[in-house]
Amino acid sequence: MAKTIGNPISWAAQSLGATSDHVSESVSHLGSSDVRHLPMVQPLTFDDLKYCLRAGYTDFLETRADAIFIVLIYPIAGLLMVGFAMNMDLVPLLAPLIAGFALIGPIAAVGLYEISRKREQGGEVHWLDAFGVFRSPSFGAILALGFYLVLLLLVWLMVAQSVYAQTLGPEPPASLGAFATEVLTTGAGWTMVIFGTAAGFFFALIALAVSVVSFPLLLDRKVGLPVAVVTSVRVLRHNPGVIMGWGFIVATLLVLGAIPMLLGLIVVMPVLGHATWHLYRRAVA
Numbered sequence: 001m002a003k004t005i006g007n008p009i010s011w012a013a014q015s016l017g018a019t020s021d022h023v024s025e026s027v028s029h030l031g032s033s034d035v036r037h038l039p040m041v042q043p044l045t046f047d048d049l050k051y052c053l054r055a056g057y058t059d060f061l062e063t064r065a066d067a068i069f070i071v072l073i074y075p076i077a078g079l080l081m082v083g084f085a086m087n088m089d090l091v092p093l094l095a096p097l098i099a100g101f102a103l104i105g106p107i108a109a110v111g112l113y114e115i116s117r118k119r120e121q122g123g124e125v126h127w128l129d130a131f132g133v134f135r136s137p138s139f140g141a142i143l144a145l146g147f148y149l150v151l152l153l154l155v156w157l158m159v160a161q162s163v164y165a166q167t168l169g170p171e172p173p174a175s176l177g178a179f180a181t182e183v184l185t186t187g188a189g190w191t192m193v194i195f196g197t198a199a200g201f202f203f204a205l206i207a208l209a210v211s212v213v214s215f216p217l218l219l220d221r222k223v224g225l226p227v228a229v230v231t232s233v234r235v236l237r238h239n240p241g242v243i244m245g246w247g248f249i250v251a252t253l254l255v256l257g258a259i260p261m262l263l264g265l266i267v268v269m270p271v272l273g274h275a276t277w278h279l280y281r282r283a284v285a
Contacts, residue, residue, distance in 0.1 A: 039217065039231050040285035044239040048282045049246055056275025059116050060267070063125055089172045091179050096160035096196070098258050101265075102204050102251050103153045105272070106211040107146040112273030113216045113280075120281075138218040141225040145214060149207060156203040160196055167192035208247045209236045216280035235283045246279065 101108075111130030118132070119125045133142065164170075167188045173179035183189035213235050214228040223231075236243045250272055257264030 038227060038234065039221070039223075041231065041234045041238050042283055042285050044235075044242040044279075044283055046242060046245060048279070049242065049249065052275040052278040052282065053249070053271070055278040056116075056271045056273070059119060059274035059277075060270045063115055063119065088175070091173055091176055092164040092169070093157055093160060094176075096157055096200070098255075099200055099204075100153045100156060101254050101258070103156060103207045104146075104149050105250070105254065105269070106207075106215050106276070107149055108269060109273030109276060110142060110146075110215055110219070112270055113219050113277045116274045116277035117216075117219060120277075133219060136219055137222050138224075138228075141223075141228065142215065142218050144225055145211065145218070145228070149211060152203060152207060156200070159199050159203075163192055163196045163199060167195070204247065204251065208243065209233050212236060212243055212246070212276075213280040213283050216277050217284060220280070231284065239283070 110133050114130050114132050115125055133139065136142065168179075168182055168186075173182065183193060210229050210232055212232050214225075214232040217223060217228045217231055218225070253268045253272060254265070257266075257268030
């Protein structure tokens with residue numbers, strides 16, 4: 001008998017009930033630190049990145065309506081963040097907030113990993129499958145890793161605010177236009193750009209190292225958070241050039257997606273999310 005979506009409210013209630021059955025198991029599994037039997041890391045090439053992007057785009061085309069429905073909330077959230085930053089006291093954090101998408105992007109894409117995983121298994125896929133992450137045995141570890149990335153974002157914003165205070169601050173700019181002029185035409189502004197970019201690169205590298213394959217690994221296998229993070233770091237260590245190239249591609253596409261009022265993220269986020277799943281499948285045996 002064919003499955004139907006049914007009443008979303010009743011479906012959500014059933015899903016929450018099923019999720020509760022996994023919580024205790026997830027929490028106990030969260031602290032597992034047995035890294036003696038780590039997943040095998042495989043060598044990657046730039047051809048693998050091309051393949052992953054093509055496969056991610058194919059997944060996006062095959063589930064376009066579903067993926068757009070899910071990721072539409074992310075540009076909206078981004079626009080709210082920008083509106084919040086338009087407060088003159090927070091204008092210096094506007095660029096760091098947008099750049100912060102690169103730090104928390106893996107959290108936003110968890111549902112997309114699940115869709116790609118389901119599609120890989122065959123059968124019909126719809127947007128409700130994204131919420132299968134709530135029933136994952138490693139859901140507690142996924143939450144914990146997401147919390148750490150959000151914490152990393154908050155620390156990054158504090159560092160960015162400190163860089164501004166030591167260069168163009170500590171007083172807030174008179175307007176957005178005046179702030180842009182100061183940044184581009186003064187020595188203090190360029191100092192802020194240089195030090196801010198260096199700090200941002202450092203935080204982005206941390207996020208890339210701990211999350212490049214950890215979320216898909218937690219979804220795909222019953223492993224603890226330490227194993228997922230260590231495996232992710234090992235992928236970077238064994239393929240530094242390729243993974244750094246992947247980070248550059250992600251950052252570039254996120255910037256391009258953010259330019260048209262963040263609406264480009266409606267396409268960029270699902271393509272990158274699906275592509276990350278395929279990168280995980282190539283990187284971890």
